[in-house]
Amino acid sequence: MKPSIPKGTRDFSSTEVAKRNYIFSTIKHSFENFGFQPIETPSFENSSTLMGKYGEEGDRLIFKILNSGDYLSKVDDNILTEKNSQKLISKISEKALRYDLTVPFARYVVQHQNDITFPFKRYQIQPVWRADRPQKGRFREFYQCDADVVGSKSLWQEVEFVQLYDTVFSKLGLSGTTIKINNRKILSGIAEVIGAKDKLIDFTVALDKLDKIGKEGVVKEMLSKGITEEAIKKVDPLFDFSGTNTDKLASLEGMLQGSDEGLKGVEELRFINNSITELGLTSASLEIDVTLARGLNYYTGAIYEVSAPKGVKMGSIGGGGRYDDLTGIFGLKDVSGVGISFGLDRIYLVMEELNLFETVELPKPKVLFLNFNENESLEKVKAIRVLRENNIKSELYPDTATSNKQQKKQWKYVTNRGIEFVVTDVENDTFVLKNMINSEQTTCSLDELITKVQ
């Protein structure tokens, strides 16, 4: 039977690891450049830490770890005969795999609050696990790259996160991303104006289709969801919501005169937009999008979502927002947080599509020493030692070829691994070096060899 791995999980070859590490290290470098500090939390948490934090659906998708030992011994017989899987879980499983990085972070902040200097700018790059149905770009094990600040309500953080997205994507060569931004307070304001808080999601979902089905279609859908004609009229400007961010803000300001909360949202967005205009972005653009509502019952202020450069078909490659009571679930009240996340796997796919990995150095030796003659091996290994000390990745083909076929195998190894330089022979401190790209062959000393391959 051929071995396999669980569905929704992946093996990564060295080429894939190198490309992924390129993204990770770019993100990490920018996180630290912006003053964020790394933390790490365990892969599994106590179930009580995770359960109930992601809604019913989330609870179902959390991977539970079976207790060790005789885990059934203390289970009530009735529960077993009942055969109720859900009821039994808490009796036989006390631990669960991390589902995201936000809840463990909140737990971390509360647990270590006395050792933390606030505002606490932390980043975390670790895998998470979800028992979701796997599909293109959705896995059961995947990485999240999160940066959050807790303990500050300053809008400068919101500004900084826009800059951070722009910096990372620019460094990755992903020009032309759009950082969409909205504010929960504006959505609340709209709800207030249309007179129905509970209709807000229906409203934004319908509005989001404006491009596709036009104003008439959207209005029809809204009416069918029970939003009144009068309400729709009040927010009429949203149907012609184009123009610059400044235009949009002016339009929103007019529309939301009846809602203090809505106006506060406009003011916040205006601050962020003006600051970014003053500061400038390298390759991204900031776009106010009032249909943006991700994680609605979670965010309390800014909401971010980043879309890939135009022309690339891909969902959002990043998202985040402000949540005023991050740590309340663990008993520490009134700590505001704001943060963003980078979607590693999607960024990878977009970069692959745009051929942006060309500059990534693949993990392979720069110089291979062929092994056709046992008597030369020690001298070659001595040279390799010096090369490595000079940070030149190099290796000896380990087995001595004793036939033509075995010599061919070594040359094939050179080709398959795409090795640039090959040392064939050495005698009296003189090396025969072959450049595999231009087929040039030279005879040189070790010092010359080092210079040539560097």
Add this chain to the structure above:
Amino acid sequence: MKPSIPKGTRDFSSTEVAKRNYIFSTIKHSFENFGFQPIETPSFENSSTLMGKYGEEGDRLIFKILNSGDYLSKVDDNILTEKNSQKLISKISEKALRYDLTVPFARYVVQHQNDITFPFKRYQIQPVWRADRPQKGRFREFYQCDADVVGSKSLWQEVEFVQLYDTVFSKLGLSGTTIKINNRKILSGIAEVIGAKDKLIDFTVALDKLDKIGKEGVVKEMLSKGITEEAIKKVDPLFDFSGTNTDKLASLEGMLQGSDEGLKGVEELRFINNSITELGLTSASLEIDVTLARGLNYYTGAIYEVSAPKGVKMGSIGGGGRYDDLTGIFGLKDVSGVGISFGLDRIYLVMEELNLFETVELPKPKVLFLNFNENESLEKVKAIRVLRENNIKSELYPDTATSNKQQKKQWKYVTNRGIEFVVTDVENDTFVLKNMINSEQTTCSLDELITKVQ
């Protein structure tokens, strides 16, 4: 209720992450320098991949993941009423957390054999999980850092691994480690000579106590285990097994004349020892240790174990060896492998004890811009943008101080995070910069500021 994490797991603060990353990146750099390529495998594997590979004890210590959904529905009622925890496991759990990196690597090699160029030099740095009883230096989640070569029987690999240990520990500043080496064939030879394969473990365990209980004590223990006086006489040189590696090899050669396998082992060790003598080591020493028997029923050739510098109380900080049939368990016969592992957590503890983390750069901003005056914020954020572009970690304290108390809080933040430079004010492109180490205060342009803090 104060939140907590499962026993045997750990949160890592930014300082700890930085120190751990320093070790990881040193190891990784050397792995790649030596021509090893990274791979990564999923955190959980199909249970069938892991179960039965680590002995009964191992099977028990593997963390099992509960199936999702209505996992009890297809379980036979009898199994449930029986309340047999072990029997039920395979019915309600199909996946399990990685227990080490070797078995997943073997699975990887077999699964991807057609895409791999052999000899395959791979490294892997990932966490593993064991439901072991936690104690000092032993955790339920910990990292392994493994380098292995499969597809070559060349002893140059054995030589290279000695160099690799020496290189990594030297780079970490861990001078004075001892790389102990043995060979399974020598142990088999001893077993042959003493005429009892099944007594070999008793024999090596007793011999290992020579330092503590003297020859007399060891002989007594051996006799009590049923090893004959005659057998003990045959290996008498082992009781006076000091001197150089060359002395030891000569002594072994004499003793093992009756065993072809034993002599082959001597020859292999001699090759490794002579090569290393020719090549030289930077800070470690290579020591032949015939009591070394770790993973005896696993290794078939070289066996390695590294001990910390003398004076530091710590078990082995690395180990490994050659196994002639790594991938046989997954159906690919006759692929020889040899590899070593670095024990991250123990290396960390040793380095902490020896104060070797002093040079590690902690993740904190180099420059903090105080925020006492709202009107200066934008100009400060503009300056921060330029600093970051120059790779100078910097940040604005996000909230504007509106009281003396709040100003003090900002200064406290500077102290707590150990920040080196503080910008207090800015006016007309002129910055007031304070060096927190020597308390020097200067007024300068942005360009001058960049030069000063770099």
